[in-house]
Amino acid sequence: MSAIGNLRAVSEAYPCDENGLRALFLRQPSEIAEAGAALFFEGDPACHVFHLVSGNVRICRFLADGHRFIIGFLRAGDLIGLSFRSRYMFGAEAIDRVAFRRMSKRMFEEELQLAPEHRSQMLSHLRDEITASQDHMLLLSQKNAEERVCTFLLDRLDSDDTPGLVSLPMIRSDIADYLGMTIETVSRTLTKLVLKGIILPAARHQFKVVSRSSLARHANEANEYDDHQGEALRVLQ
Amino acid sequence: MSAIGNLRAVSEAYPCDENGLRALFLRQPSEIAEAGAALFFEGDPACHVFHLVSGNVRICRFLADGHRFIIGFLRAGDLIGLSFRSRYMFGAEAIDRVAFRRMSKRMFEEELQLAPEHRSQMLSHLRDEITASQDHMLLLSQKNAEERVCTFLLDRLDSDDTPGLVSLPMIRSDIADYLGMTIETVSRTLTKLVLKGIILPAARHQFKVVSRSSLARHANEANEYDDHQGEALRVLQ
DNA sequence: CGTGGTCTTGATCTACCTCAAAGTGGGTGG
């Protein structure tokens, strides 16, 4: 349900969808960004498309009055920049030590020309991003603090490597700006979920989910429709 | 800045972008939906792509607890269904009497095959939708009631035919569910803007904008970056 | 063993929600 963060999970469900796109980056050298460093800033001319090799990245925008909004979190395997026009519409900052590969938009475009099936993967990726954005709008406009935090934990649970564990590499203010709340409310809500026995503090930046179903119930998610069923009808691939 | 509503304005800025896509629908018969009727429901198998000829449509989703969220408003010229997977992720309802044309996804796909440049238009459209979604997330997570309403009016002002006039064909509860507030707060905020002399009630479902700059100031928009500048570099077209 | 960044907890405040009632205007039928 994260704006961007869960695209990895989506692509795991359709393993063949974007591997092709990701493979393009293997020829590029791997670069490193230290925690806190910016890969690029909001408003910069958009020259590159990025592929995250390891680490975590936050995607942010700023209001005129200085307020920050976090559009989403990215992790290993995610792509950045597929939806850009001539300028980056948001900034990308390393949460921890990040390894990434980049490719100029020009080169990326040439690769797409060589293998047109990549265009379908692009479309698929963009549609996933739109769906995720809409889910997040729903969260921001209709859900209360507890539902927001539960939804967030659920998303990260589903896309995490270790079953039953949720890792939150970002700090509270990142979560707050992503969920549209304050750090205090995020903290209080997490405490409340612990007291309710739904989650347990496991390690620094990590929680154990005691009851996934309970978490899901508190997330108040919209009904899910099986999107795989009509796969044969899927157009624009 | 609306999630979907301002795509028309965007495409007016790039007049050649999507006309091609829209032209595909001219061969289809025009259909009518009366006010309140649904073009399709959330969760239905996604069989068609729609082109709105006249009238206004609201796009909605529902939470498990019955709360409604309006993703955006569509008007003459807009397309619906380009971002669908196998099922509609939201419902579409006619606000007033609506004329539209539709095309099966299969036929639409075939048209795309025949004229591959349409794929670039698809990509362009989807990227616009993503940008609009992100703007709206920013509104929902960071803006207060007055900023939300001003932003909404500003969007509709920019994409309206009659300069200085904003028409709001939808009812207050539609606006409320779109901006993530209650009908009472929408009403109170509009009244306050009238008292401040920023807008004037002009007709039923219509306001006159006295001071566009004042409206913009109260909207607290993020800084805009000129996206046209790097047009020559635009890839994926 | 400080020190600075992060996180939690508490007390208070407020923007917006909720509940309630009155106002408005278009449509319908007599």
Add this chain to the structure above:
DNA sequence: CCACCCACTTTGAGGTAGATCAAGACCACG
């Protein structure tokens, strides 16, 4: 043409979830 109705809108009064302000607690780091 008027009177009624119904859906929509506005306005008011009071309540509350979450923000804000403030103070400790925790922890990694030099």
